[in-house]
Amino acid sequence: MFELILQNVSKHIQLTDEEKEYFISILKPKKLRRRQYLAQAGEPCRHECFITKGCLRQYYVDDNGSERILAFAIEDYWMSDMHALITGEGALTNIDALEDSELVLIEKKAFEELLIKVPRFERFFRIILQRAFVSHQRRIIENISLQADERYKRFLERHPALEQRLPQKQIAAYLGITAESLSRIRRQRLEGTKKT
Amino acid sequence: MFELILQNVSKHIQLTDEEKEYFISILKPKKLRRRQYLAQAGEPCRHECFITKGCLRQYYVDDNGSERILAFAIEDYWMSDMHALITGEGALTNIDALEDSELVLIEKKAFEELLIKVPRFERFFRIILQRAFVSHQRRIIENISLQADERYKRFLERHPALEQRLPQKQIAAYLGITAESLSRIRRQRLEGTKKT
Numbered sequence: 001m002f003e004l005i006l007q008n009v010s011k012h013i014q015l016t017d018e019e020k021e022y023f024i025s026i027l028k029p030k031k032l033r034r035r036q037y038l039a040q041a042g043e044p045c046r047h048e049c050f051i052t053k054g055c056l057r058q059y060y061v062d063d064n065g066s067e068r069i070l071a072f073a074i075e076d077y078w079m080s081d082m083h084a085l086i087t088g089e090g091a092l093t094n095i096d097a098l099e100d101s102e103l104v105l106i107e108k109k110a111f112e113e114l115l116i117k118v119p120r121f122e123r124f125f126r127i128i129l130q131r132a133f134v135s136h137q138r139r140i141i142e143n144i145s146l147q148a149d150e151r152y153k154r155f156l157e158r159h160p161a162l163e164q165r166l167p168q169k170q171i172a173a174y175l176g177i178t179a180e181s182l183s184r185i186r187r188q189r190l191e192g193t194k195k196t
Numbered sequence: 197m198f199e200l201i202l203q204n205v206s207k208h209i210q211l212t213d214e215e216k217e218y219f220i221s222i223l224k225p226k227k228l229r230r231r232q233y234l235a236q237a238g239e240p241c242r243h244e245c246f247i248t249k250g251c252l253r254q255y256y257v258d259d260n261g262s263e264r265i266l267a268f269a270i271e272d273y274w275m276s277d278m279h280a281l282i283t284g285e286g287a288l289t290n291i292d293a294l295e296d297s298e299l300v301l302i303e304k305k306a307f308e309e310l311l312i313k314v315p316r317f318e319r320f321f322r323i324i325l326q327r328a329f330v331s332h333q334r335r336i337i338e339n340i341s342l343q344a345d346e347r348y349k350r351f352l353e354r355h356p357a358l359e360q361r362l363p364q365k366q367i368a369a370y371l372g373i374t375a376e377s378l379s380r381i382r383r384q385r386l387e388g389t390k391k392t
Contacts, residue, residue: 062341070336083330092330092337115319122318123311129325134279134288136332140266141288143339144372145258176340 002027004052005104008076012127013120022117026110032056032097038079039095045084047105051075054101055162057170058093069174071135072098072162078128085111098170148177149185198223201246201300204272208323209316218313222306228252228293234275235291241280243301247271250297251358253366254289265370267331268294268358274324281307294366344373345381 002024009015015023028047032038038056039045049056056079059069070093073079081091085108106114115121142151152175156163163171172182198220205211211219224243228234234252235241245252252275255265266289269275277287281304302310311317338347348371352359359367368378 060337060341063343068337068340070333082326083333086326086330092333115322119315119318122315122322126311126318126322126325129322129329130278130282133325133329133332134282136329136336137266137279137288140332140336140339141256141264143336144264145256147259 001029001052002104004076005050008050009121009124013124015118015120019118019120023114026106026114028105028107030103030105032101032103034097034100037094037096038103039081039084039091039093041092041094042090043084044088045081045091045095046108048078048080048085048108048111049095049106050078050104052102052104054097054099054103055165056095056101057098057174058095059173060093067173068176069170070139072159072166072170072174074161074165078132098166143176148175148181149188151175152182152185152189197225197248198300200248200272204246205317205320209320211314211316215314215316219310222302222310224301224303226299226301228297228299230293230296233290233292234299235277235280235287235289237288237290238286239280240284241277241287241291242304244274244276244281244304244307245291245302246274246300248298248300250293250295250299251361252291252297253294253370254291255369256289263369264372265366266335268355268362268366268370270357270361274328294362339372344371344377345384347371348378348381348385 005027006020006023009023032054038049041060051073053075056073057069058071058073058079058081059067062068071079079095081093081095083089084091115125142154146154152171155171155175168182168186169179172179175182177185201223202216202219205219228250234245237256247269249271252269253265254267254269254275254277255263258264267275275291277289277291279285280287311321338350342350348367351367351371364378364382365375368375371378373381
C-alpha cells in the first residue's frame with residue numbers, strides 16, 4: 001500500500017529501516033471518489049497529500065464562475081494547498097478528484113514532527129518544492145508568451161499520458177481556452193495544419 | 197556586510213558560531229549597476245542570490261518583444277533562476293537590476309556543499325521555497341481572476357514600499373497592463389472613483 005510513496009521518497013533521500021517504519025506509521029490512506037474534494041478554497045487544509053492512484057486537479061473559480069486549473073496530479077505526485085498548510089489560513093485553491101483516487105495523507109502536525117525527527121525529509125521536500133516552483137514559473141511564462149496551440153503542444157510533450165485520460169473540457173480549462181478552441185486546435189494538429 | 201543575510205537566515209534556523217563562520221566563508225559579495233544582468237534567459241545561472249541593497253526584477257520577453265515581469269526583489273529577499281540553478285540548463289528568465297544593487301552570491305557547488313555540511317539549511321531553503329511557491333500560485337490565481345485595478349490594489353497592499361521606488365512602467369509590466377492603463381487606474385484611485 002505504501003510502496004509507491006516509499007519509492008518516491010527514495011528518489012531523493014535514503015531512509016534506514018527504522019525511519020521507514022516511523023514514516024509509514026504517520027501515513028493515512030484515503031480514498032476519494034470522482035468529484036470529491038480534498039480541499040476547498042477558504043477552508044482549512046491540514047495535510048500533505050501523495051497520490052497512489054487516480055487523478056486530482058487543483059483549480060480556482062474566477063469571477064465569472066469558470067473553473068481555472070492550476071495543476072493536475074496523477075499517481076506518484078504530491079499535491080496540497082501549500083498556503084493553507086503552512087499558514088493555517090483558508091486554502092487558496094480547490095482540489096478535487098477527476099477519477100476515483102487513492103491517496104496517502106500526512107497531517108500537518110505529523111508532517112512537522114517528521115521534519116524534526118528525520119531532518120533528511122527537509123531535503124526531500126526542498127527538492128520537491130524546487131521542482132513545483134519551477135513548474136509554476138514555467139506555467140506563468142508560457143501563459144504570458146505562448147499562443148494556445150503551442151501551450152497545448154507543450155502540455156502533450158510534458159504529460160503524454162494525460163491526453164487520453166482527461167476529459168477535453170479539463171484540458172481546455174488548464175490551457176485557459178474554451179473547449180471549442182481546443183477542438184479546433186486538435187483538428188488542426190490532426191490535419192497537420194499549422195496555425196500561425 | 198553579511199549582517200542582513202545572517203539575520204535573514206536566523207528567522208528560520210539557528211546557527212552555531214562555527215557554522216556561521218563557514219557560511220560566511222562561501223558568500224561572494226557582488227555589486228550590480230542599474231540595468232546590469234544577474235541572469236539571462238538561455239544562459240547558465242550558477243548561483244543563489246540574496247539582495248542586501250537595491251532592487252532586482254525577474255522577467256521574460258514575450259513574442260511581441262514586451263517585458264513581462266514575474267517578480268521584484270528588494271533588500272532582504274532571495275532571487276535566482278531556480279530552473280537554471282537546479283538543472284544546469286539555460287535560465288528560463290532574465291534577472292536585472294532596477295537600481296544600483298548589492299548582492300551576496302552563493303555558487304551552485306558551494307550551495308550544494310552547504311546543504312550537506314549544515315543540513316539545517318535544507319530547512320531554511322525549504323521554508324523560503326514554500327513561500328515563493330505560494331506567492332507564485334497566488335500570482336497565477338490573481339492574474340486569472342482579478343481585474344487590473346484589483347491586482348494593483350493587492351500589489352500596493354503587499355509591497356507598499358515599491359510604489360514610490362519603482363518606475364510606473366515596471367509596475368505596469370508586472371501587472372500585465374500598459375503604462376496608460378496603470379495611469380488611468382491610479383487617477384481613478386486618487387479621485388476615489390471605483391471602477392466597476
